[in-house]
Structure formats: C-alpha cells, structure tokens
Amino acid sequence: MKKSFFLPAIAIIALGILLPQFVKVSYFYFAGYIVLQFMILATAWNLLGGYVGYVNFGVGGFFVIGAYTSAVMLLFLKSNIIIAMLAAGILSGALGFGVGYLTIRLRGIFFAIATLALSIIIQMVIVNWHWLGGANGLYIFRPEPFPPFSDYLEFLFALMLFVAFLSVMLVRYIEKSWIGKCFIAIRDTEEASECMGVPTFRLKLLATTLSGFMMGVAGAPFPYYITYLEPYSAMDLLITVNSLAMPLVGGTAHWLGPVIGAILLGGAQQIVSVTISSEWNLLIIGIVLIAFVILAPEGIIGLIQRRRS
Amino acid sequence: MKTALLEAKSVSKFFGFPALLNVDIQVNQGERFGLIGPNGSGKTTFINVITGVLPTDGGVVIFDGKDITTLQCYRRARLGIARTFQIPKPFISMSIMDNLTIPLRFAAHARDSNLSIEDEAMKILRLIGIESKANAMPGDLTQIDMRKLELAKALALSPKLLLLDEVMAGLSSGEVDDLLIILRNLNEQGITMLMIEHIMRAVMSFCERIVVLNAGIKIAEGGPDEILNNKEVEKAYLGE
Numbered sequence: 001m002k003k004s005f006f007l008p009a010i011a012i013i014a015l016g017i018l019l020p021q022f023v024k025v026s027y028f029y030f031a032g033y034i035v036l037q038f039m040i041l042a043t044a045w046n047l048l049g050g051y052v053g054y055v056n057f058g059v060g061g062f063f064v065i066g067a068y069t070s071a072v073m074l075l076f077l078k079s080n081i082i083i084a085m086l087a088a089g090i091l092s093g094a095l096g097f098g099v100g101y102l103t104i105r106l107r108g109i110f111f112a113i114a115t116l117a118l119s120i121i122i123q124m125v126i127v128n129w130h131w132l133g134g135a136n137g138l139y140i141f142r143p144e145p146f147p148p149f150s151d152y153l154e155f156l157f158a159l160m161l162f163v164a165f166l167s168v169m170l171v172r173y174i175e176k177s178w179i180g181k182c183f184i185a186i187r188d189t190e191e192a193s194e195c196m197g198v199p200t201f202r203l204k205l206l207a208t209t210l211s212g213f214m215m216g217v218a219g220a221p222f223p224y225y226i227t228y229l230e231p232y233s234a235m236d237l238l239i240t241v242n243s244l245a246m247p248l249v250g251g252t253a254h255w256l257g258p259v260i261g262a263i264l265l266g267g268a269q270q271i272v273s274v275t276i277s278s279e280w281n282l283l284i285i286g287i288v289l290i291a292f293v294i295l296a297p298e299g300i301i302g303l304i305q306r307r308r309s
Numbered sequence: 310m311k312t313a314l315l316e317a318k319s320v321s322k323f324f325g326f327p328a329l330l331n332v333d334i335q336v337n338q339g340e341r342f343g344l345i346g347p348n349g350s351g352k353t354t355f356i357n358v359i360t361g362v363l364p365t366d367g368g369v370v371i372f373d374g375k376d377i378t379t380l381q382c383y384r385r386a387r388l389g390i391a392r393t394f395q396i397p398k399p400f401i402s403m404s405i406m407d408n409l410t411i412p413l414r415f416a417a418h419a420r421d422s423n424l425s426i427e428d429e430a431m432k433i434l435r436l437i438g439i440e441s442k443a444n445a446m447p448g449d450l451t452q453i454d455m456r457k458l459e460l461a462k463a464l465a466l467s468p469k470l471l472l473l474d475e476v477m478a479g480l481s482s483g484e485v486d487d488l489l490i491i492l493r494n495l496n497e498q499g500i501t502m503l504m505i506e507h508i509m510r511a512v513m514s515f516c517e518r519i520v521v522l523n524a525g526i527k528i529a530e531g532g533p534d535e536i537l538n539n540k541e542v543e544k545a546y547l548g549e
Binding site: 253 | 416
C-alpha cells in the first residue's frame with residue numbers, strides 16, 4: 001500500500017513541476033486545469049452516486065461553497081491557498097454531512113431532487129449576499145508566480161494534478177476496502193444490508209461527507225483560476241452535468257471510470273470550445289451521455305471488462 | 310423451565326390501520342415456532358418490527374433478556390437476529406460468495422476464528438447445497454437457488470434467532486422436505502426458528518408451537534393439533 005502510493009505521488013508532483021519547464025503553451029494549463037477539476041468532481045460524485053447509489057444533482061452547490069469559502073479566506077483573511085482549500089473542504093463536507101441526513105427518508109429520484117433544490121438555495125443565498133459580492137461577484141488577483149513556475153496558472157495546474165491524484169487514490173482505497181463493499185451492498189439493497197449488520201446510515205454519512213469535502217476542495221482554487229468569481233458562472237449547470245456524465249461515460253463501478261470519463265469528455269469539451277464553439281459543449285455531453293446510456297450502460301470500463309470475459 | 314429468547318409484548322404497528330394490534334408472542338430458546346395467518350394478517354410486518362426494519366408504534370420487544378425496542382436494525386442483526394426476505398434481496402452486483410462475506414464480516418458474532426471468511430462462506434454454501442454456484446452472480450440463479458442463497462445469507466450471520474419469511478414458497482415437495490431436514494439440523498445445533506409459511510404440511514410437521522394472526526390480531530396459539538382444530542382459525546381462513 002505505502003509503496004504503491006508514495007512512488008506515484010512523487011511522480012505526479014515531479015510531473016507537475018517538470019511539465020511547465022517543457023510545455024510553455026499557457027492554454028494547455030488553462031484547459032488542463034478544468035479537466036483535472038472535473039476529474040476530482042467526477043470522482044467525488046462517483047463515491048456517492050456510483051458506489052452507494054445516491055444521485056447528487058447538486059454538485060454545483062458544493063463546488064460553489066468551496067469556491068466562495070476559499071475566496072473569502074484568500075481575500076479577507078489573506079490566507080494561504082492550501083489552508084483555503086482545507087477550509088473549503090471542511091465547509092462543503094459539513095454540507096455533505098447534512099445531506100447525509102436526507103438519506104434517512106429520501107431515496108432515488110427524491111434524493112436527487114432534494115440535492116438539486118439545495119444547490120438552487122445556495123445559489124440564491126450567494127446572489128443576495130452583498131458581503132460576498134452578490135450578483136456582482138468578487139475580483140481575486142493571482143499572486144506572483146514563484147519558482148520553478150513562471151506563471152501562477154502552472155502552479156494551479158500542478159496543485160490540481162496532485163489533488164486529483166489524492167482524490168482518485170482515496171476512492172480507490174475505499175473501493176478495495178470493506179467500506180467499498182458495504183457501499184455496493186447498500187446500493188444493491190439497503191434494507192437487506194442493514195439486516196446483515198451493515199451500519200448503513202453511518203456509511204452513507206461517511207460517503208456524503210467525503211464526497212462533499214472533495215467537491216469543496218475542487219472548488220477552492222477556482223477563484224484564483226477564474227480571477228472573477230460570480231455565482232452564475234461558478235454554478236453553471238455544466239458543473240453538475242459534467243460531474244455526473246463523466247463517471248457514467250467512464251464507468252461507475254471502478255475508480256478509473258471517472259478518470260477516463262473526465263479525460264475523454266473534459267478533453268473533448270475543451271477541444272470543441274476552441275475549434276467549434278463553447279455553446280456546443282452541452283450538446284456534446286448530451287449526445288455522448290444518451291449514446292452511453294443506451295449502448296454502454298456500464299461505461300468504458302464495462303465495455304473493456306465485457307470484452308475480456 | 311423454558312427461557313424466552315424473544316418476547317414481543319403488546320406490540321402494535323399502524324399504517325393508518327392497525328397492521329399489528331397488541332400482539333403478544335413469546336419464542337423460547339431452541340424452539341421451532343410457526344407464525345401463520347391469511348394474506349395481510351401482519352406476519353411480515355411482525356418480522357419487520359422484530360428486526361427493526363420498521364419502528365414499533367407500541368409495545369416492547371425483548372431479545373435474549375435485552376430490551377431492543379428502539380435498537381437500530383443492524384445492531385439487532387449483530388445480536389443474532391437473522392431474517393430472510395419473502396422476495397429475495399441478494400446483493401446483485403456481488404458473487405454468491407461475496408454475498409455471504411457481508412454478514413460474516415459485519416454480524417457473525419460467533420464466527421469460528423480458525424476459519425477465514427471465505428472458508429466459512431464455503432462451509433455454509435456446502436450446507437445449503439449451492440457450493441457449486443459460489444462464483445456465480447445472483448442474476449444467474451434459479452428461483453430455488455435464490456431462496457437458498459437468502460437462507461445462506463441469514464445463516465452467515467450465525468444467528469440465535471432465524472426468522473424465515475416464506476423460504477419455501479415455490480419449492481417442489483421434494484425440495485421442501487430437503488429444506489426441512491436442513492432446518493431441523495440447524496435447530497438441533499441451537500438456532501431458534503420462527504417460520505412464516507403458507508405450506509401447511511411444512512408448518513405442521515416442523516413447528517412445535519404456532520401462533521395465528523388475523524388482521525393484525527393474535528387469534529390462536531398452541532401446538533399444531535390444537536391449531537388445526539381451532540374454530541377461530543378455520544373461520545379466519547375459510548370465512549363463516
């Protein structure tokens with residue numbers, strides 16, 4: 001376990017530092033950051049949606065709480081980005097903990113609707129909260145880059161690369177542990193799991209909290225990335241749809257699923273927005289999603305597994 | 310002197326109407342107990358209340374000397390209350406073997422520590438007679454094997470009390486006899502059983518004591534012969 005974690009971890013950090021020395025195209029980091037951000041969000045969504053079977057339609061809400069918490073920390077408390085990320089994760093995780101209580105009574109589509117409603121409430125609160133800039137938003141200036149980075153965006157990319165790595169490793173660890181097995185048991189039949197001694201409620205709380213934490217962390221560097229944070233674009237429908245579409249495309253049953261989905265779908269979106277138009281993004285997700293739901297309901301991982309057996 | 314393993318004292322459950330009304334049932338240690346009644350009489354609701362799937366709306370449930378009325382479902386499972394579901398509820402995305410490892414890992418309080426979880430699961434599958442399906446998925450099982458899996462999962466909990474909710478529905482006469490032998494052996498090993506069943510031949514030959522429910526009310530209690538000759542019971546099943 002330890003070796004299989006630390007060696008790749010060092011490799012990922014090295015990659016984040018070395019890449020900017022060779023690839024100087026700033027757009028690469030601009031686009032890559034978004035793909036990595038969605039990789040974290042998709043992985044976090046999959047922890048709850050893929051394993052436990054509770055569909056969160058309010059990803060945007062968790063993300064925006066992360067982004068605003070971090071913006072407040074950076075602007076008003078002059079905090080370090082790492083501390084801002086932790087604070088963002090804790091607040092979003094607390095929201096996730098609260099959402100966990102919803103699972104006592106709400107399942108399936110009703111849970112999904114409740115999370116969607118929650119994210120709309122969060123957006124309304126931010127829009128009307130003047131101290132947070134309200135609908136006008138907040139301006140955040142990036143700090144000066146520090147060596148070995150020649151642009152702060154390169155640092156943000158390296159940071160996201162590492163956080164994405166940590167998120168994927170965490171979910172991979174959970175998937176292979178007893179907790180992951182229990183998550184799947186809950187998804188298959190919650191009632192029978194409980195009758196077999198599985199503490200379903202506690203495990204659901206763990207899943208919603210961890211998933212919320214990861215989404216908050218994913219949102220935390222966003223103010224520095226975008227430099228102008230306002231509630232409508234920070235909580236675009238695209239965020240929720242992407243976080244859900246990527247695991248479905250990649251495969252929800254395996255930790256690699258959201259990673260593959262994020263690279264393929266996120267990469268395609270970035271290419272399309274440059275070559276065709278950014279308006280085509282949503283249409284493309286829509287078509288890809290419908291195609292996968294009909295032709296490969298278990299995603300790319302499912303296709304590969306089926307071919308093997 | 311018989312000691313009670315399960316005592317339901319004046320247990321009630323309402324779904325807008327009384328599904329169970331002041332039901333008193335005592336199941337003794339090591340007993341083979343039957344619970345019968347027409348459709349909708351509250352048998353499955355009784356199991357749901359005992360296992361904690363549904364909260365009680367009145368009354369007290371005592372198991373092994375402990376008041377478990379408000380205890381969470383999974384804690385009751387860990388105390389040794391196992392159940393089967395009338396409509397089997399397997400973990401559909403796990404192999405048969407993995408289906409058993411969940412209760413073995415989380416609830417089997419009396420698990421043999423000399424055996425690995427996998428070995429213990431194999432032992433149970435062999436006992437129930439579905440060891441050849443260990444690596445199959447639940448979706449590939451026949452209805453009969455699905456019911457056997459349901460029973461195997463309940464046994465994997467190493468229960469003190471086994472609540473059987475129509476495990477024999479849909480089985481052929483020969484299969485019912487086979488299953489009764491398995492259950493009798495388990496009972497001899499000390500597992501107390503509460504059986505809900507519509508196959509009267511099975512209930513009457515297997516159970517030592519029977520309670521009859523009708524519309525949520527206990528209308529009769531006694532040995533198989535007493536129940537068969539009870540006028541109230543006849544009326545409940547056949548009408549006036």
